Amino acid sequence: DVKVTQSSRYLVKRTGEKVFLECVQDMDHENMFWYRQDPGLGLRLIYFSYDVKMKEKGDIPEGYSVSREKKERFSLILESASTNQTSMYLCASSFGPWGEQYFGPGTRLTVT
Amino acid sequence: QKEVEQDPGPLSVPEGAIVSLNCTYSNSAFQYFMWYRQYSRKGPELLMYTYSSGNKEDGRFTAQVDKSSKYISLFIRDSQPSDSATYLCAMRHAGGTSYGKLTFGQGTILTVHP
Numbered sequence: 651d652v653k654v655t656q657s658s659r660y661l662v663k664r665t666g667e668k669v670f671l672e673c674v675q676d677m678d679h680e681n682m683f684w685y686r687q688d689p690g691l692g693l694r695l696i697y698f699s700y701d702v703k704m705k706e707k708g709d710i711p712e713g714y715s716v717s718r719e720k721k722e723r724f725s726l727i728l729e730s731a732s733t734n735q736t737s738m739y740l741c742a743s744s745f746g747p748w749g750e751q752y753f754g755p756g757t758r759l760t761v762t
Numbered sequence: 763q764k765e766v767e768q769d770p771g772p773l774s775v776p777e778g779a780i781v782s783l784n785c786t787y788s789n790s791a792f793q794y795f796m797w798y799r800q801y802s803r804k805g806p807e808l809l810m811y812t813y814s815s816g817n818k819e820d821g822r823f824t825a826q827v828d829k830s831s832k833y834i835s836l837f838i839r840d841s842q843p844s845d846s847a848t849y850l851c852a853m854r855h856a857g858g859t860s861y862g863k864l865t866f867g868q869g870t871i872l873t874v875h876p
Contacts, residue, residue: 654805659803681862689770690770690868691868692766692768692850692866692867692868692869693806693850693852693864693866694866695863695864698863708863740805740806742805744862746862747862748862749862750808750811751808751862751864752807753805753806753807754805755803755804755805756803756804756805
């Protein structure tokens with residue numbers, strides 16, 4: 651069965667902290683994605699990766715970076731968290747760029 | 763103007779009703795169209811996937827695409843309380859360097875009450 655897991659369901663951080671969100675998939679998928687979901691805005695793509703150590707900016711990469719050292723793991727990093735980064739963060743993976751994207755359960759991040 | 767527009771609702775219907783969910787888009791390069799369903803506190807899951815204009819049916823669900831009008835719809839027949847969720851439309855280009863990047867609508871919150 652397809653599985654995408656995210657390290658935390660809920661996270662509370664302070665402004666200025668460095669935040670790591672981890673995502674792991676067990677399907678040997680090449681592509682992995684990080685989205686944020688906000689009311690009235692839908693899902694917006696932050697970064698994606700099509701191979702180990704490869705990454706591409708999405709629509710809203712400012713304030714974020716990513717790391718993909720292993721095929722199954724894709725990390726989203728907030729170098730210095732700000733209150734406008736309070737959001738639901740969703741990770742997804744797909745087999746190849748055109749395959750169905752499978753989503754994790756999400757991490758609700760609150761920055762105070 | 764957003765590339766994909768979707769009425770966020772919320773939409774509340776009685777059990778057994780026919781539900782119509784819609785998205786419009788402005789980018790004619792979009793060729794593939796999807797509907798995702800997201801239950802509360804879960805990630806989205808793919809519900810329907812279409813390419814060409816016309817209808818595609820899967821059980822109680824019908825996806826409709828009208829590329830000439832840049833308009834897609836999802837119909838749910840005989841709606842059930844278990845259909846209560848947020849429905850997101852998504853679309854992508856046919857190829858090129860977009861690497862399968864999806865553009866999502868805002869999502870419509872649907873509640874089906876018994």
